[in-house]
Amino acid sequence: MSATAQRYTAVAIVLHWAIAAAILFMIPLGLWMHEEAENGNVSQGLFEAYQLHKSIGLTVLALSVVRLGWRLANPPPPLPVHMPGWEKFVAKLTHWAFYALIIALPLTGWLYVSAGWSIHDEAPLPVPTHWFGLFEVPHLFGLNQASLDVREDAAEAALTTHAYLGFTALGLVALHVAAALKHHFFDRDETLAHMVPGVRAPFEKEAPPKNPVRLAVLGVGLSLVTVAAVAALFTVATLGSAAPQAPPSTFEAVEAEPTAPETPNVGAPDSAPVAPTAVPRWTVDARSSSIGFAYEYEDENGSTPFNGRFTRWRADIRFDPSNLDASSAVVRIETASASTGVTAHDGALPSAEWFNAGAHPMAEFRTTRIRSRGGNQYEARGRLTIRGQSRDVSLPFTLSIDGDRASMRGSTTIDRNDFGVGEGGSGDDLISRDIQLTIRVDATRAR
CATH class of the missing domain: 2.40.128.110 (Lipid/polyisoprenoid-binding, YceI-like)
Incomplete structure (x- = not known):
């Protein structure tokens, strides 16, 4: 076993934590939105939540494509040599399942909004998607121009798949975190140190050599992720506050x-x-x-x-x-x-x-x-x-x-x-x- 653990590249680490933070933020937001829509909430705050959800989702899709491309061009550190074959297989399967999920999850959401149909009201919902208010996002496959029956079927299939993928992602995240902690505290290997900046593998006696370029990428990238996370939380906390809604009838x-x-x-x-x-x-x-x-x-x-x-x-x-x-x-x-x-x-x-x-x-x-x-x-x-x-x-x-x-x-x-x-x-x-x-x-x- 080497005295210094190998690590993912700085770009891979920034992309990993950016996507992870976005998904962990989006799933509870999506569940809340669904519940509010089912209860007939039509407030400006809910509309803003949907636009934020869609904007972050499309960002996750773009980052996930970049992450996959970076992964193919930059092989990850090898798995610990002591891991049995079945565990290595499960680890690789989980990683590739994550890649599929982080692309399919926002893609199914995009398909749903492209259909322009509300499954809550069982009626057309021609609401455009604006990426953080900067530009309008086109609809996929011209779904908004299809017949009402096609739009309804597409919306139901896309949203159902979107929900199942979201719960699957939560399960994989829990498995992923548990496995990383198990490797760090019980197996005492370098798995956690591969991806978490500043964490040493248990067997490392001293900190690895500092690379100024790597530190700069990590510092700037993770700072941007933190700022974006705080901005998203602040936005959710103030949804609709600029325009108080009318009370019930x-x-x-x-x-x-x-x-x-x-x-x-x-x-x-x-x-x-x-x-x-x-x-x-x-x-x-x-x-x-x-x-x-x-x-x-x-x-x-x-x-x-x-x-x-x-x-x-x-x-x-x-x-x-x-x-x-x-x-x-x-x-x-x-x-x-x-x-x-x-x-x-x-x-x-x-x-x-x-x-x-x-x-x-x-x-x-x-x-x-x-x-x-x-x-x-x-x-x-x-x-x-x-x-x-x-x-x-x-x-x-x-x-x-x-x-x-x-x-x-x-x-x-x-x-x-x-x-x-x-x-x-x-x-x-x-x-x-x-x-x-x-x-x-x-x-x-x-x-």
Whole structure:
């Protein structure tokens, strides 16, 4: 046995620890992301986590290809001579399995995002991949242009494989670490010293000769790895902190002061009738009520439907089916609360080009007339105001009242350009002008 242990090259050591740190960081991040997506989280923080995960994964893929090339051009130190044949075979098999994993793991992730399909929502998810925000990464094999069935199948296969490879990598890491410690503390050979800078083999009596070039490569390389690791941890710790997200859906029935009965101003259709105190007020049930919207996303791949909702709104509802002339409703919606489940879309909706939530934080629908269409069919006519622009809107709806409980369902379609929403802005040519609004209100008669 030689008095000085042989070691991997400085470049191999830096690449080894860079890839190892990235994978050990990525696996728990990936598990957290998957859990959050399964629970319906569509926050900006989760979107940023996905972009970080993808950027680091693509970096791992590039480093792994370089690492493999360096390994082929620079043979590693020989295994300890005392190792039995079976142990040498397992060691070599484990190393080559690692090479396969560190290439296949990010590659399957790239395949998944290339498909542009969310297995959590079972719907298209056309979100681009930006490498650390510097440039857009192309999709593999034109998967984003394939049929929806192909994209769905490819996404499911790629993500399933990605998950299995991740757990396999954890198992191999545990085996690899245990073997290295066993060789150092029990076999007392040079295996651990091959790859860990500053660690001597147990039999070494003195430190190996210092090579300035080797020390410089190790110092700079491992310092960069450390800085990158700290930056990644800091990024995860502050995900979404620059743009706090809206809280879960909230609904508020506005308490209004009783007013004396008045005759509606029929000659002024833009003004809402004043509800007399005899008309009961209805309190919205937050658990089952919603205001949703739907649109089509059209690109070179065809038309893809998307659904969204407003998570913060409030309503003042005064309704009596036997006194429709005095019935009324005023609904106010926080435009910044629009959520579609596609963070790229959600990030754009509050912007000046779309809802311009900063200047116009509220949209409002105020009825001017409610009429019966027979049976449980009704129609609410009123003024819808978005971005400070108002248009007459008709909302057909069905209504059933059972004692003190009422259930209303309605739907109508508007042209977003009537309100200047997105007109001429980024993505205007991709999002349909016709927006379907779907209203569901379950309410209780106030006492």
